[in-house]
Amino acid sequence: MSTSQTDRPDESDEAVIEPVLDESVRAQLTRLRESIDNIDAAVVHMLAERFKCTQQVGHLKARHHLPPADPGREARQIARLRQLAESAKLDPAFAEKLLNFIIAEVIRHHETIADGTRAPDTR
Numbered sequence: 001m002s003t004s005q006t007d008r009p010d011e012s013d014e015a016v017i018e019p020v021l022d023e024s025v026r027a028q029l030t031r032l033r034e035s036i037d038n039i040d041a042a043v044v045h046m047l048a049e050r051f052k053c054t055q056q057v058g059h060l061k062a063r064h065h066l067p068p069a070d071p072g073r074e075a076r077q078i079a080r081l082r083q084l085a086e087s088a089k090l091d092p093a094f095a096e097k098l099l100n101f102i103i104a105e106v107i108r109h110h111e112t113i114a115d116g117t118r119a120p121d122t123r
């Protein structure tokens with residue numbers, strides 16, 4: 001059975017039934033979703049540019065035997081981003097989580113670069 005006692009379709013229903021929307025509501029939703037798609041595209045492009053920079057940092061660090069992570073730099077970035085978030089009315093905790101998520105990925109890339117730069121084990 002795919003309907004509950006309340007006669008509402010449950011999640012196992014295969015066909016998703018689109019509610020009938022007022023034309024103006026549909027138009028507003030479409031316009032907002034177009035903006036969301038543009039913003040998501042900008043985020044992807046900005047992240048790609050950021051990763052291009054951090055890849056160069058990774059190579060520089062590996063060449064000069066610097067550690068992948070720099071906790072002091074991260075603390076300054078987090079403090080700055082939290083302030084920016086507050087003035088932009090964005091949750092600072094969310095901004096911090098997002099930056100930490102990105103930095104964790106960057107550190108992983110730095111480690112991979114450093115592993116490739118290291119001389120092969122001759123034992």
Ligand SMILES: O=C(O)C(=O)C[C@]1(C(=O)O)C=C[C@@H](O)C=C1
Nearest residue numbers: 057068069070071073074103106
């Ligand atoms: O600035 C650096 O040293 C970086 O490696 C870049 C970066 C970042 O993604 O912003 C990543 C790792 C460090 O711990 C700090 C910052």
